[in-house]
Amino acid sequence: MVNTLGWPSLRPLQQQAIEPVMAGEHAVMLAPTAGGKTEAATFPILSRMLTEDWNGLSVLYVCPLKALLNNLFPRLESYAQMVGRTAGVWHGDIGRGVRGRMLAEPPDILLTTPESLEVMLISQTIDARAFLGNVRTVVVDEVHAFAGDDRGWHLLSLLERVSHLAGGPVQRIGLSATVGDPGGLLEWLKGSDTGRAGGVINPAADATTDQTEITVDFVGTIDNAATVISRLHRGEKRLVFVDSRARVEELSTALRLLDVATFVSHSSLSADERRYAERAFTEARDCVIVATSTLELGIDVGDLDRVIQIDAPSTVASFLQRIGRTGRRSGTSRNCLFLCTKDAAVLQAAGLLALWEDGWVEPVTPPPAPAHLFAQQLMALSLQEGRVGRQLWREWMGPLPAFAAMDPEPVEEIVEWMVNQAILVDEGGMLSFGIEGEESYGRRHFLDLIAVFTAAPLMTVWHGRRELGSIDPLSLQRRQDGPAVILLGGRPWRVKDVDWPRRLVFVEPSDDMGKSRWNSGGPAISYELAQAMARVLEGHTPGVTWSQRAKSVLAQQRSWHEWASPDGTVVGSDGGRPVWWTFAGTKANLALTEHLDCAGSVNAATELYVPLRPGTTQAGATAAIAELKRSDASDLLPGVSPGAVTGLKFNECLPLPLAMHTLAERLRDDDAVAATLEKALRAIA
Known part of the structure; x- marks a missing residue:
């Protein structure tokens, strides 16, 4: 061959x-x-x-x-x-x-x-x-x-x-x-x-592939990012990564207003629209494609000249995937231009690049306790075989670590619950679909059974007979001066009609600016990345190219956090609000916020700090943290409300306490919590 x-x-x-x-x-x-x-x-x-x-x-x-x-x-x-x-x-x-x-x-x-x-x-x-x-x-x-x-x-x-x-x-x-x-x-x-x-x-990489060109710039807004992209690297093929669908639409629309040949790719566009954009991009030269992480994987979009990142990805692995899109031609180098629209994004980019320089990449960690997936597989087997033996399912699923790690009691508890809820029926030790299971996941609804994620209900958008994609219903709020105008595929569309029962939206082209929304939470920031950000604030600067604007933002961040260090934690403030600066990452700070007596709202926790209640004194916070330090990190599970389990697919197949425990297990980061509690604590004015 x-x-x-x-x-x-x-x-x-x-x-x-x-x-x-x-x-x-x-x-x-x-x-x-x-x-x-x-x-x-x-x-x-x-x-x-x-x-x-x-x-x-x-x-x-x-x-x-x-x-x-x-x-x-x-x-x-x-x-x-x-x-x-x-x-x-x-x-x-x-x-x-x-x-x-x-x-x-x-x-x-x-x-x-x-x-x-x-x-x-x-x-x-x-x-x-x-x-x-x-x-x-x-x-x-x-x-x-x-x-x-x-x-x-x-x-x-x-x-x-x-x-x-x-x-x-x-x-x-x-x-x-x-x-x-x-x-x-x-x-x-x-x-x-x-x-x-x-x-x-994993053969050793060719030394030539290690030549990289990394630049970090601060532009302040999406419109400014569009202006920079329109002026830089003209005549070249550029792939721009943006970590939200709404901002993809905002940037691509701004680029088109600047007469830049722009294509769009994200998961809410129809398959035909994505294929058109990706095919056109491979055939064009002087153009830009704006995408979410959907183009991070190995889809071929032709020979790229440049990768541009708006703000910063949350993992080194994503950065490596994205920069790996460039430098394929002989005589070219891998490259990435960071265009940061927020001060915090400059710091995150710096932390990410510090980890990259260290050669550190996140381990791939499967989510723990997939109890809901066990329920899904029981239903799928029942559908596949007509019925499955209550004790014979292991012959089909095997001793998978995902299920073998679950104690026999929870497994049996799930089966009992599903039988009691009529999701399954037990006839002489043989399990098959019950009335409720057939109603929710049987043959009429089997498409809901094969997908293991719960997706927000979206509205499908049509222009004539052409499907454009889907949007969140929140995008359909009327403007004061007339109908709603949405962005999709990098173009504004005026909403003509909405068929709510069938979740259909009918649109026509518009010259007015619009906006589209999708409900999705931001990615969690790891302990390692948060610690790298603390190291940057302490003075470490990755050896890449920094624009004067980015240098100025980084200098300002350091002046505001001159006490920061990965070696300790600090009770201080953020914009006048009392906080505990931990640099522990998103998951650890959620757990610490849940269990600290003087903590403020969990919703205010970030990857860098734990919020404290208004009026909390330094002495009170120091005493409460000292008390928390006596805890075992494994006991400090993040809090999960009963309503949160609706985001867990097949949650109705689990008893509520087990569903809540499953979610809590997925939010925990015991190592980060333990490391944070072991660090020295000081208070600053």
Whole structure:
């Protein structure tokens, strides 16, 4: 295949992958975006397919995004055809006719998402045993994107069920960019198949790829950011990352008003709108695409010249993914321009770059206590098999760490609760859907069962017969001078009509400025990043290029926090409000706020400090913190209100105390709390 493709040689990752993949070992392969991971996995798999005479659907290639599947499919199809084999793609946008042809004549390689794989397993019109019973290997692309949230636990459960259909464990290969704990990621990916050999394949990076150009600038507003982007790097292709959909729309609209060729990509645009933008961007030269983290993953948007970051991402891993989009052409360097619109963003960017210089990357940590996913899998198995033995579910799910770590009592408690609530019915030890389960998650509503996240109810926006995307209902508030005007796809649209029962919005183009909203909480800031920000305030400056404006903001931040240090905590103030400066990160500060006697509102806690009640004296705060220091960090769980469990998918399948405990477990950071309580405390005027 290498000769057919005209390649002079294999890359180090591809060379090192041959032996373990051919031997059937589990593996996690690490390389930057466009580092040849797909070929490193598929070339030896295709060789095994031929030498071992695999027949039928033998390889699953799982991706987190439909757009990534669409992007990869032509390449994988061509590789398969070179050796006389076939590939197919299956996701929610694939038509019934295409799916029917694949069921009649299964491809050798199937590209899909976890949600579509779940559909294959539970559908009454698909013989899952016949279709998936020959699977030998599963490739999980962007595996780190799965492992850090509940989609990862869902995926592992699906792979256990596929292994059961296939008559034994299947080989698992994860593809990822740089992560902080690749060995831990490999152990997670193995699931119950811990006896099979496996390893991390992570060849040393080429020294030339370490040349980077990083600049931090402060611009103050989104409009100013648009002005800078419009004037810099003209004639080049620029990818701009913005960490909210609303600000993506705001920036892209501002760029178009400055006559910049601008394209937009985020999760609330329709699939057709995203495909149009990404296709047009790959074919254009002097242009900008503005995107959320959806373009952080390995979707090919052509040969980029520049990456621009509005404010700062919350993790080093995200930064590495984004900067890895550049520097692919010979003679070019990886680059990133930070355009900060807030003072705090300059500090966060500096902390992030300090960690990056240290070579530190966040470990991928699967969320603990997925009790709600156990309930989901019980329902899915009941739908798949018609009914499942109350004690035999482990044969399907296997001893997954996610469920094995749960004590037998909570597992049985979940089953009892679901039976008592008529979500399941127990007939002689066999579980099947009950009245309430059928109503909420049965065949009429099975689409709600296959997605493991609860999404806010959105309104679908139409211009004529063209679907534009979706918005939060909050965007539809009327203006004083007339109908609501929204932003979507980087353009303003006037709302003509709203069909509330069907959640449809009909619009027409507008010349007025508008605004769109989506309800979503900001990302949590880790203890390590908060500590790095304290180190920056203490005087450390990452060795990148700083504009005079950014230097001025950083100097001002240091003058306001001249007492800051990662070695201790401080009782002081923020804008006249009493606070405890911990630099402990979002999760730890939520827990400390919950359990500190003189703490103020939990809603006022940040990654840098714990709010104190108005009027709290330094002596009172110092005494209360000293008392808190006597606590065991493991006892200081963040508070969770009963109403908060509505954000946990399948929460109605759990007793309320267990649902609240599950959420609390996911908000805790015992190590950060313990480290904070051990530090010296002082008070400042």
